[in-house]
Amino acid sequence: MKNLKATLLSFIGLSAVLLAGCNDKLTVLDxxxxxxxxxxxxTMLLITLMGGIVITVVAILIFMLFKYRASKQSADYExxxxxxxxxxxxxxxxxPVIIVIxxxxxSVKSNYIVENVPEGYEDQxxxxxxxxxxxxxxxxxxxxxxxxxxNYVYIPANRPVEFKLYSFGPITSFWIPQLxxxxxxxxxxVTTLHLAADNPGEFWGRNANFSGRGTAENIFxxxxxxxxxxxxxxxxxxxxxxxxxxxxxxxxxxxxxxGKSTYTGTHLEFSPAPHHEHHDDEAAEDHSxxx
Amino acid sequence: MKEFFAQFxxxxxxxxxYIAMASIVFGTIALVAVVTYFKLWGYLWRExxxxxxxxxxxxxxLITALVMLFRGGVDAVMLRMQLAVPENTFLEAQHYNEVFTxxxxxxxxxxxxxxxxxxxxxxxxxQIGARDxxxxxxxxxxxxxxxxGMGLFNISFVIGGSPDSGWTSYFPLAGxxxxxxxxxxxxxxxxxxxxxxxxxxxxxxxxxIMKMRAPGMTLFKMPxxxxxxxxxxxxxxxxxxxxxxxxxxxxxxxxxxTNFFTTVNGGMDMLWANLFWVWGHPEVYILILPAFGIFSxxxxxxxxxxxxxxxxxxxxxxxxxxxxxxxxxxxxxxxGQGAFTNSIFSITTMAIAIPTGVKIFNWLFxxxxxxxxxxxxxxxxxxxxxLFTLGGVTGVxxxxxxxxxxxxxxxxxxxxxxxxxxxxxxxxxLAGLTFYWPKMFGFMLNEKIGKxxxxxxxxxxxxxxxxxxxxxxxxxARRMYTYSDATGFSFLNxxxxxxxxxxxxxxxxxxxxxxxxxxxxxxxxxxxxxNARGLEWATHTPIPHYNFAITPDVTDASEEAFWDSKKKxxxxxxxxxxxxxxxxxxxxxxxxxxFFFIAGFAFVFSMWYLAIFGLIGxxxxxxxxxxxxxxxxxxxxxxxxxxxxxxxxxxxxK
Ligand code: HEM
Ligand SMILES: [Cu+2]
Numbered sequence: 001m002k003n004l005k006a007t008l009l010s011f012i013g014l015s016a017v018l019l020a021g022c023n024d025k026l027t028v029l030d031x032x033x034x035x036x037x038x039x040x041x042x043t044m045l046l047i048t049l050m051g052g053i054v055i056t057v058v059a060i061l062i063f064m065l066f067k068y069r070a071s072k073q074s075a076d077y078e079x080x081x082x083x084x085x086x087x088x089x090x091x092x093x094x095x096p097v098i099i100v101i102x103x104x105x106x107s108v109k110s111n112y113i114v115e116n117v118p119e120g121y122e123d124q125x126x127x128x129x130x131x132x133x134x135x136x137x138x139x140x141x142x143x144x145x146x147x148x149x150x151n152y153v154y155i156p157a158n159r160p161v162e163f164k165l166y167s168f169g170p171i172t173s174f175w176i177p178q179l180x181x182x183x184x185x186x187x188x189x190v191t192t193l194h195l196a197a198d199n200p201g202e203f204w205g206r207n208a209n210f211s212g213r214g215t216a217e218n219i220f221x222x223x224x225x226x227x228x229x230x231x232x233x234x235x236x237x238x239x240x241x242x243x244x245x246x247x248x249x250x251x252x253x254x255x256x257x258x259g260k261s262t263y264t265g266t267h268l269e270f271s272p273a274p275h276h277e278h279h280d281d282e283a284a285e286d287h288s289x290x291x
Numbered sequence: 292m293k294e295f296f297a298q299f300x301x302x303x304x305x306x307x308x309y310i311a312m313a314s315i316v317f318g319t320i321a322l323v324a325v326v327t328y329f330k331l332w333g334y335l336w337r338e339x340x341x342x343x344x345x346x347x348x349x350x351x352x353l354i355t356a357l358v359m360l361f362r363g364g365v366d367a368v369m370l371r372m373q374l375a376v377p378e379n380t381f382l383e384a385q386h387y388n389e390v391f392t393x394x395x396x397x398x399x400x401x402x403x404x405x406x407x408x409x410x411x412x413x414x415x416x417x418q419i420g421a422r423d424x425x426x427x428x429x430x431x432x433x434x435x436x437x438x439x440g441m442g443l444f445n446i447s448f449v450i451g452g453s454p455d456s457g458w459t460s461y462f463p464l465a466g467x468x469x470x471x472x473x474x475x476x477x478x479x480x481x482x483x484x485x486x487x488x489x490x491x492x493x494x495x496x497x498x499x500i501m502k503m504r505a506p507g508m509t510l511f512k513m514p515x516x517x518x519x520x521x522x523x524x525x526x527x528x529x530x531x532x533x534x535x536x537x538x539x540x541x542x543x544x545x546x547x548x549t550n551f552f553t554t555v556n557g558g559m560d561m562l563w564a565n566l567f568w569v570w571g572h573p574e575v576y577i578l579i580l581p582a583f584g585i586f587s588x589x590x591x592x593x594x595x596x597x598x599x600x601x602x603x604x605x606x607x608x609x610x611x612x613x614x615x616x617x618x619x620x621x622x623x624x625x626x627g628q629g630a631f632t633n634s635i636f637s638i639t640t641m642a643i644a645i646p647t648g649v650k651i652f653n654w655l656f657x658x659x660x661x662x663x664x665x666x667x668x669x670x671x672x673x674x675x676x677x678l679f680t681l682g683g684v685t686g687v688x689x690x691x692x693x694x695x696x697x698x699x700x701x702x703x704x705x706x707x708x709x710x711x712x713x714x715x716x717x718x719x720x721l722a723g724l725t726f727y728w729p730k731m732f733g734f735m736l737n738e739k740i741g742k743x744x745x746x747x748x749x750x751x752x753x754x755x756x757x758x759x760x761x762x763x764x765x766x767x768a769r770r771m772y773t774y775s776d777a778t779g780f781s782f783l784n785x786x787x788x789x790x791x792x793x794x795x796x797x798x799x800x801x802x803x804x805x806x807x808x809x810x811x812x813x814x815x816x817x818x819x820x821x822n823a824r825g826l827e828w829a830t831h832t833p834i835p836h837y838n839f840a841i842t843p844d845v846t847d848a849s850e851e852a853f854w855d856s857k858k859k860x861x862x863x864x865x866x867x868x869x870x871x872x873x874x875x876x877x878x879x880x881x882x883x884x885x886f887f888f889i890a891g892f893a894f895v896f897s898m899w900y901l902a903i904f905g906l907i908g909x910x911x912x913x914x915x916x917x918x919x920x921x922x923x924x925x926x927x928x929x930x931x932x933x934x935x936x937x938x939x940x941x942x943x944x945k
Binding site: 025026027028029036038039040042043046047050053054057058060061064065068069070073077078079080081082083084088089092093096097100103104106107108110111112113114115116135165169170171173175177180181182183184186187188189191192204206208209210211212213214215216 | 384385388456457461463464468469470554558559560561594595596597599600601602603623625626627629630631633634637638641642644645648649651652653655656658659660661662663664665673676677680681684685687688690691692693694695696697698699700701761764765766768769770771772773774
């Protein structure tokens with residue numbers, strides 16, 4: 001019995017080691033922006049705390065199984081009738097209550113951090129990018145810069161980015177794990193995801209929500225660059241790319257996969273985002289746009 | 292004519308589907324041939340199809356659950372095989388989508404649900420010392436409706452096409468625009484029919500438990516499984532109507548172009564998510580609470596001790612049942628509802644972990660000062676504790692809404708819910724099956740094979756699911772039929788596949804064990820082979836049709852009535868044998884369910900004349916029933932006495 005329990009324990013140990021060992025390699029635990037950083041910190045906190053709980057349970061279990069197994073006792077031993085004990089039960093409820101209260105505080109704080117302009121970037125004007133999905137592509141519109149890209153997005157590093165998400169079909173989920181967790185894009189409302197990259201770098205993003213046959217390849221590239229590089233890129237696009245027309249855009253919307261492409265102008269001009277905004281709690285600015 | 296048949300064709304046929312089709316056809320032909328050859332039709336009709344005996348209905352649920360376990364299992368192996376190596380071409384995208392959709396639906400609704408319903412049926416009346424359930428004929432109807440729903444869902448595979456938008460069936464993906472085959476019609480209608488059956492079960496068992504307990508059995512003397520059954524059935528009665536409404540709306544969207552959940556004309560896709568999870572989250576507790584009940588019975592029996600903290604066990608279940616309705620939004624933290632809403636649901640979700648933790652510690656302390664015997668059911672329970680704890684704590688991780696933005700829709704989530712459902716629900720069901728097997732069939736399952744099975748299963752489980760936590764954190768999204776080598780997911784996915792293979796071996800070992808024990812196990816076991824504690828062991832094996840010759844009286848006993856009678860000599864059976872009133876069998880329920888099947892099938896394909904025919908059939912059956920006089924019948928006292936004598940000679944209980 002003992003060696004069997006030991007195997008079980010070693011499995012759990014093994015997975016803990018694996019997790020710890022991969023710490024700086026696993027994408028979610030390798031954050032490149034403040035939002036992802038907060039999520040990675042929470043994750044590490046949780047892994048430690050939750051690991052502690054699992055180890056406690058396993059330790060008590062092994063102790064009980066070792067100490068009270070029938071083969072160690074005399075044949076005429078009769079286990080007693082024990083109903084409970086107020087102290088044991090208080091501890092047993094009390095400790096989880098404390099853990100949950102503690103985690104609730106952390107959770108609420110994190111919620112407000114993740115739903116707002118990234119910490120340390122409050123004084124900057126965020127760059128607004130509309131990210132909309134169609135079967136099975138991502139369209140990025142930069143209203144301010146007047147450009148549009150398909151399946152890739154360039155952002156300036158060290159500047160908050162406000163992604164406005166919606167969809168031309170089934171629900172999708174916009175996810176760049178190294179910059180921050182995902183949020184849904186739906187056809188009847190716009191959701192907002194605040195991200196920022198601390199340094200220039202290249203990342204991947206994808207639709208994480210199942211949206212039909214082509215979901216697996218519904219991916220895009222993300223590149224964070226210096227402000228200067230970003231401006232140069234914008235200028236270059238204006239010099240070289242074709243304008244996006246309604247016909248062209250309708251073509252892009254056809255179900256299927258496409259490579260990357262770049263346009264001047266945005267589809268928002270002839271095919272605006274849904275009117276309904278899903279507000280953050282405090283950012284209830286433009287109720288007037290409701291139909 | 293051609294068009295008429297064209298609608299039944301599979302939209303995306305593949306070799307695998309043809310093989311499955313052929314095996315279904317040949318399997319059916321073989322089955323019919325065997326039944327006919329042995330002249331079993333009459334026996335089946337009289338003894339099983341029309342039965343109102345809760346034990347037999349239970350066994351029919353059990354058979355359904357086991358068959359579906361294997362169907363869902365084949366799906367699972369196919370899914371893991373596809374992901375074992377990057378850029379695999381074993382399944383193409385569409386087929387993969389259909390397989391994971393049906394896998395999910397089959398496992399939750401047509402495997403786990405009938406499995407727990409089997410335990411409700413088989414155990415509850417015995418544990419409370421009743422002769423049957425409150426509404427025996429409704430019980431038969433509930434089974435057949437469930438069965439017809441299951442059948443309807445399963446034929447989607449070979450007629451018209453399987454659903455392909457996930458077991459959550461989120462709109463607008465599940466709407467006509469994006470899901471063009473009839474697959475989702477099947478989903479909506481099959482779940483509707485099966486769900487009606489489940490709702491009936493819920494009502495039936497609440498009534499049974501509230502009204503039919505043996506004299507002296509107060510609520511706080513009920514065995515733990517009966518408590519879990521009561522709470523689970525209460526959740527059923529509150530949750531399933533929501534599913535009914537959601538499915539009805541979804542069906543109307545698909546068949547009559549209403550726009551409840553569409554992208555145009557004011558449809559709201561979020562409404563589906565809300566309705567689905569208002570049912571869906573309580574649903575996971577409908578599954579896990581009875582599992583907790585089974586583990587409580589098993590652990591106290593083999594720790595040879597009463598359950599520690601009985602009262603806090605009960606209250607924790609009550610709290611869980613209330614809270615299970617207050618957390619559904621955690622399934623769509625990422626739908627943009629903002630920090631405030633997410634905070635509320637994050638806290639309520641984590642709060643559920645507290646009563647769950649209480650239960651874990653109660654089981655641990657039940658071992659304290661016990662005399663632990665490691666039988667097969669106990670081994671399942673002892674593997675359940677650490678593995679389920681792991682599943683629970685990862686649930687708490689997911690409940691941290693801000694962090695969940697990173698876990699949602701990834702393999703991490705998949706690892707979590709399998710980590711609670713497999714060691715929680717499936718292990719409990721298998722533990723309970725092994726535990727109660729002798730009571731049902733009069734022989735024990737082989738212990739050596741049984742224990743080996745548990746170990747193989749757990750090793751397979753760990754290898755199959757722990758890697759998913761890691762690939763999830765590494766960014767592997769769920770429900771993706773393929774990935775590139777560059778992602779670096781391939782090694783762990785291969786490990787996962789190997790684990791799935793090992794788990795398959797363990798399930799084959801269960802079948803082998805049944806066969807082996809059927810051949811080799813002695814038949815002269817007593818009616819209490821495990822030295823158990825509850826009333827269900829106080830009757831003979833095999834259990835007489837009427838359960839107890841004399842209704843037990845537990846006024847002098849604790850919640851472990853049978854144990855008290857063994858240890859303290861309390862008298863359970865007082866008074867003398869009297870005439871027993873029993874309900875009649877009925878074929879009307881089966882016929883009505885067949886009409887439900889016909890109407891359901893017709894709705895799937897929008898064949899209105901046939902649908903009207905089916906509906907009229909249903910109404911006719913109802914009318915027939917309301918005009919029918921059925922007073923049941925009596926087993927006379929002397930017949931019961933003779934029966935009891937026969938049992939006593941065979942070396943029965945008491
Ligand atoms: C300690 C208690 C538990 C907690 C705190 C918890 C928490 C969660 C959370 C937050 C999610 C949603 C995650 C996401 O979508 O990103 C989830 C999903 C899920 N949970 Fe649990 N859970 C617990 C117990 C259970 C139990 C007992 C079961 C089943 C018997 C279960 C089955 C599921 C399933 C099936 C899903 C996935 C549904 C899907 O999206 O396909 N959970 N859980
Ligand atoms: Cu849930």
